[in-house]
Amino acid sequence: MNMSGIIIETLQVVLLIGLAPAFTGWVRMLKCWSQGRTSASLFQPYRDLAKLFSKDVVLAENASWIFRFTPYLIFGTVVLAGGIIPMLSTDLPLSPTADVIVLVALFAIARFFTALAGMDIGTAFGGMGSSREMMIASLAEPAMLMAIFTVSLTNKSTSLARIVEVIFSGQSVLKPSLAFAFLAFVLIVLTETGRVPVDNPATHLELTMIHEAMILEYSGRHLALIEWAAMMKLFVFMALGAALFAPWGIASANTPQTIPMAFVYLLLKIGASGVVLVLIETGLAKMRLFRLTEFLGSAFLMATLGMLSFFILE
Amino acid sequence: MVVTPIDMASASIILLLVMVVGVALLRNRQNLLIQTSFSLSAAASLLSAVAGAWTVGSGRTEKMILMIGLPDLPFHLRLDPLAGFFLSVVGLLAFFVSVYSIGYVKGFLGRRSVTRLIVFYCLFIAGMFMVILADDALFFLISWEAMAAASYFLVMFEDENAENRRAAFLYMVVAHVGAVAILLSFGVMAGLAAGFDNFSGFTFDAMRQARFPVEWATVAFLLAFFGFAAKAGVVPLHVWLPEAHPVAPSNVSALMSGVMLKTAIYGIIRVTFDIIKIFPWWWGSIVLTLGLVSAVMGVLYAMMEGDIKRLLAYSSVENIGIIMVGIGLAMIFSSFKMPVLAALSLTASLYHVMNHAMFKGILFMGAGAVLHATHERNMEEMGGLIHRMPWTAVLFLVGCISISALPPFNGFVSEWLTFQAFLLSPSLPIPLMKLLMPLGAALLALTGALAAATFVKAFGVTFLGHWRGSRRTHIREVDWTMRSGMTLAALACLFLGIMPAFFIDWMDILAEQLVGAKLSVSATAGGWMWLTPVAPERASYSGIIVFFGVLIVYGIVYFILHVNPGKIHRGPIWDCGFGKLTNRMQYNAASFSMPIRRIFGFLFKIKEEVSLAPQSAHPAFPKKLHYHLKVRDRFWNWIYKPVAEASFWFSRKVGMLQQGRIQTYLIYSFVTIIVLLLFVK
Amino acid sequence: MDLQTAAQINSFLAAFVLLTAFGMLVQKRIYSLIHLFTWQGLFLSVNTAIVGYVAGRHHLYISSILTLSLKVILLPYILHALIVRLKIRKEVETVVNIPMTMLIGIALVIFSYYLTAPVREISTLITRSTLAVALATVMIGLLMMITRKHAVTQIIGFLAMENGLFFAATSATYGMPLVVELGVALDILIAAFIFGIFFFHIHTTFDSLDVEHMARLKEED
Structure with a gap:
């Protein structure tokens, strides 16, 4: 374990925590523009968070420790995930902690506790959100694993740092299997981060809520942590996509020359991914809950076609 | 004299068997009886667990021959690392459960005598130890039957309910059909090992030395697999589990689900990897396919359940499925001479054996604690218990996280290792298998995610929200013995989860002996903190x-x-x-599982009735609404009903022979003698 | 363009053909279905041209242009016109639910891979690996005809099957003789016209293009 690794690691986590709200602000801005509305500033999410942190907490009478424990846990898992994904450099001390499968499972534990927190108060909304969230997660999981499988076929590894290095070394050029896996990954990211065709982060309409329904009872600093974690989760998934499918720019050694370049590349890639996200979200309408089987079925199909085309065509 | 592991194990069995007889002395002082007998059974179990762990650690194999049993057929005992591993799993959980039982069984005081429970409890544990130690077909089957019979009486413990008697009967039937298949399998192997005209082939040693022709080996394997699968609850032979486990006392359910099913896994591993050794790859694909079917069906049925113990029983079907997937992969890899991958799959599977014992132990003990406090098994009548039973809630939560395969607890480690084994399947030489294997991995992922949904439901509906029941019972936290039993198991879950490299190093000898490769060189290459199944990169x-x-x-x-x-x-x-919320407005078990029920509904037989009664002035505002939901196993109608009807039909036909006249019976005997004489002419 | 690049482009196009085949299998909207069909035709035509260039078979250019004009321009136009004339705006109904159809489709791909494995072993063409995709496209077209109720989707399924056959011919033997191809193209054209006439008749008889209505045509007993 070297000193520079630890510095980069810290830098990366700080970047994640600091930049995630700006990314969410960026996505909201793009969305406003694309729909012909005037947008709030890029820094509005920071103000929202600051406001929430300064407010008192209102808890339901029968809220148990699970309800109060969950926001911190979600925050913790996402920050840890941010330390594992190679955003700036592949030479991270935390990187061997988890491969892609563990990373997915890290998000799963945050989801598990969010769902429990939704049921803790005993309102109908909370239970509804939990039930739907777990249903969607269980359909997304096979597609996610299949996409990972396809990526690991080409790179012979599920470790993120290794995948990035293999793509650099030129062993894996553009391949149909990776293209399919990428399409599947996009659909899964929309699902996991609760974006438009699956869930709508901007609505509190009772029949369509999923993630918002679970956290409806939260307030004050608890809500702030959850919101912040959700922003970071979006950022992390974008960074994960960048690492798996477009790792160009990520430094393989921690030198003072490469890291600033990596940082610029990261900003460009994340910014571009925000544009893609907004294009998708503007082009699609929120789906009915039971149409989601078809949506996630397509994700599974893409991932499987990727796997099949690896064996058939490559 | 030096004490060896096998001495410790036999001492523990003897202690348990002595207790079976000696319980009668204290039967008039029930309270004291509970305390002494469960303390002793805890000690005996711990002794066996230590013996097992020691054997695995040292890697030595010990044998013992007891000159009892039939003339010329002495009992052979053998404690090798495989047996040691299972001995330590069974012993450890039996230790936790025995501690827990001290408090739990007191709940029966004043209602019924617990003497019978204790007698069969000790016999049950002793039976499991003997099955694992047995090294010949005779002793194995005797122990197997002792275990089955003891558990039958334990399921029957509260025999005033017709439900319990029915469940116990069903269990007995399936157990016996399975036992017959195992007997036949041993018969085939013994006959091939030493000829059908003497008994010398009945020891496992003789069978190990034999080389079986592939077709006879297949017959033996299929029979043994059928028999053990019936005991393990592999779909479609699982129907007895959700009937028998819920009605047994919860400490017994914990043992039945946590470790008794594992003796069947032990049997499969013993027969395939240790006795037959060389087999074609398609055996593995049968095991793998049935494992996947069991995993998916088991978890879906668990999701649909509203009875907490039935839910746990179905979840055992799921976990047995995951274990079978690992074994199936190990068999496939091993038959293609890929020992490292086989070692990885087998280790994943064995690790899951250990993990499932621990977390299913906590979950059944927790369900027992809830039952003990509320006298309720139906989750629709529970809720908010986290405030009344904080300890049980935390421990049950640990079990839920572990079983849902979430890091950093133990369930995740074995599931992750199984995934890694799947990810390496493209190195198989058969092209079609390369394409089909990833779909198996996807099914396993589906299982894991559905398990998480199921256990969010189990924990959320039972412990969170408000109390849903109509009657308000006085609920108190359970006593310290029950809590400590669960706490120990929860700690085991945590340590198995965060120190996997240490445990894999310990149990590596198994993979080396059974499939011929070690995993520890690669698995712990990055130091004790990191688990790297094949290579760090x-x-x-x-x-x-x-x-x-x-x-x-x-x-x-x-x-x-x-x-x-x-x-x-x-x-x-x-x-x-809108005015005050009531407890009836919460999501409950049936509504939580509704989306999944709708998506996977075609796999079940669902009867859903909604009636608006009595009809009010406007149809949009009914005064009262009745909702009735019944989800049934389709396998019951597909397989069991035809078999049951056929056997009834057959017995009616045979029943016609019964005339009630003594002369007719004499004619039957006479005809039989004549026919036999013709044959031996 | 060297062989390596050509093979890579070829396999990419094959992947796209497979993707559009699956897209058609699961697409519910009839206009999107026609668009997907058009894309499939385009991929096919480009692929034929590339194979023709690499293999030096110049008659494949003619096939390519034929495909382009027929399957990318003419047939979609006819189908479009039909839909406008018959005022079909509804979503297409399926017999089997869509996730199940996808799983059957995946099984068909695996099956065709299994079937064509021996050919892969002996063939030396650069396009040999796309044969499995071609066979899968044929089967998926047939599956589409089975799982859909609407007459227009059935003809699209039929045309997709033909696409698959054409693709198979290109990848297995670098295309059929030109005469055969011209004949097939003519057949397709005529088939499309006949289908069109039938649609009008079905539509005027039943006021719908749902082929389930044709069950009424059987004799009552």
Whole structure:
């Protein structure tokens, strides 16, 4: 374990925590523009968070420790995930902690506790959100694993740092299997981060809520942590996509020359991914809950076609 | 004299068997009886667990021959690392459950005598130890039957309910059909090993030395697999599990589900990897396919259940499926001479054996604690128990997280290792298998995610929200013995989760002996903190860093926010301005599983009735609504009903022979003698 | 363009053909279905041209242009016109639910891979690996005809099957003789016209293009 690794690691986590709200602000801005509305500033999410942190907490009478424990846990898992994904450099001390499968499972534990927190108060909304969230997660999981499988076929590894290095070394050029896996990954990211065709982060309409329904009872600093974690989760998934499918720019050694370049590349890639996200979200309408089987079925199909085309065509 | 593991194991069995007889002495002082007998059974179990762990650690094999049993057929005992591993799993859980039982069984005091429970409890544990130690077909089957009979009486313990008697009967039938298949399988192998005209082939040693022709080996394997699968509850032979496990006392359910099913797994591994050794790859694909079917069907049925113990029983079907997937993969890899991958799959599977014993133990003990406190098994009548039973809630939660395969607890480690084995399947030489294997991995992922949904439901409906029941019972936390039994199992879950490299190093000898490759060289290459199944650059996982990493971030954030904390106001739940919310407005077990029921509904036989009664003035505002939901196993109608009807039909036909006249019976005997004489002419 | 690049482009196009085949299998909207069909035709035509260039078979250019004009321009136009004339705006109904159809489709791909494995072993063409995709496209077209109720989707399924056959011919033997191809193209054209006439008749008889209505045509007993 070297000193520079630890510095980069810290830098990366700080970047994640600091930049995630700006990314969410960026996505909201793009969305406003694309729909012909005037947008709030890029820094509005920071103000929202600051406001929430300064407010008192209102808890339901029968809220148990699970309800109060969950926001911190979600925050913790996402920050840890941010330390594992190679955003700036592949030479991270935390990187061997988890491969892609563990990373997915890290998000799963945050989801598990969010769902429990939704049921803790005993309102109908909370239970509804939990039930739907777990249903969607269980359909997304096979597609996610299949996409990972396809990526690991080409790179012979599920470790993120290794995948990035293999793509650099030129062993894996553009391949149909990776293209399919990428399409599947996009659909899964929309699902996991609760974006438009699956869930709508901007609505509190009772029949369509999923993630918002679970956290409806939260307030004050608890809500702030959850919101912040959700922003970071979006950022992390974008960074994960960048690492798996477009790792160009990520430094393989921690030198003072490469890291600033990596940082610029990261900003460009994340910014571009925000544009893609907004294009998708503007082009699609929120789906009915039971149409989601078809949506996630397509994700599974893409991932499987990727796997099949690896064996058939490559 | 030097004490060896096998001495310790036999001492523990003898202690348990002595207790079976000696319980009668104390039967008039029930309270004292409970305390002494369960303390002793805890000690005996711990002794066996230590013996088993020691054997695995040292890697030595010991044998013992007891000159009892039939003339010329002495009992052979053998404690090798495989047996040692299972002995330690069974012993450890039996130890936890025995501690727990001290408090749990007291709940029966004043209602019924517990003497019978204790007698069969001790016999049951002794039976499992003997099955594992047995090294010949005779002793194995005797122990197997002792275990089955003891558990039958335990299921029958509260025999005033017709439900319990029916469940016990069903269990007995399936257990016996399975036992017959195992007997036949041993018969085939013994006959091939030493000829059908003498008994010398009945020891496992003789069978190990034999080389079986592939077709006879297949017959033996299929029979043994059928027999053991019936005991393990592999779909479609699982129907007895959700009937028998819920009605047994909860400490017994914990043992039945946690470790008795594992003796069947032990049997499969013993027969395939140790006795037959060389087999074609398609055996493995049968095991793998049935494992996947069991995993998916088991978890879906569990999701549909509203009875907490039935839910857990179905979830055992799921976990047995996951274990079978690992064994199937190991068999496939091993038949293609890929020992490292076989070692990986087998280790994953055995690790899951250990994990499932621990977390299913906690979950059944927790369900027992809830039952003990509320006298209720139906989750629709529970809720909010986290406030009344904080300890049980935390421990049950640990079980739920572990079984849902979430890091950093133990369930995740074995599932992750199984995934890694799947990810390496493209190196198989058969093209079609390369394409089909990933779909198996996808099914396993589906299982894991559905398990998480199931256990969110189990924990959320039971422990969170408000009390849903109509009657308000006085609920209290259970006593310290029950809590400590569960706490020990929860600690085991945590350690198995964050220190996998240590345990894999310990049990590596099994893979080396059974499939001929060690995993520890690669699996622990990155040091004790990291688990790297094949190579560090292929994949790595560190449970301990995940655990402490999340805790540290948690601590920092908590500290920063509590330097100057805002106030916390407690208030009533927001009711959207519509008047008071009632407990009936919460999501319950049936409504939680509704989306999944709708998507996977075609796999079940669902009867759903909604009736609006009595009809009010306007159809949009009914006064009262009845909702009735019945989800049934389709396998019951597909397989069991035809078999049951056929056997009834057959017995009616045979029943016609019964005339009630003594002369007719004499004619039957006479004809039989004549026919036999013709044959031996 | 060297062989390596050509093979890579070829396999990419094959992947796209497979993707559009699956897209058609699961697409519910009839206009999108026609668009997907058009894309499939385009991929096919480009692929034929590339194979023709690499293999030096210049008659494949003619096939390519034929495909382009027929399957990318003419047939979609006819189908479009039909839909406008018959005022079909509804979503297409399926017999089997869509996730199940996808799983059957995946099984068909695996099956065709299994079937064509021996050919892969002996063939030396650069396009040999796309044969499995071609066979899968044929089967998926047939599956589409089975799982859909609407007459227009059935003809699209039929045309997709033909696409698959054409693709198979290109990848297995670098295309059929030109005469055969011209004949097939003519057949397709005529088939499309006949289908069109039938649609009008079905539509005027039943006021719908749902082929389930044709069950009424059987004799009552």
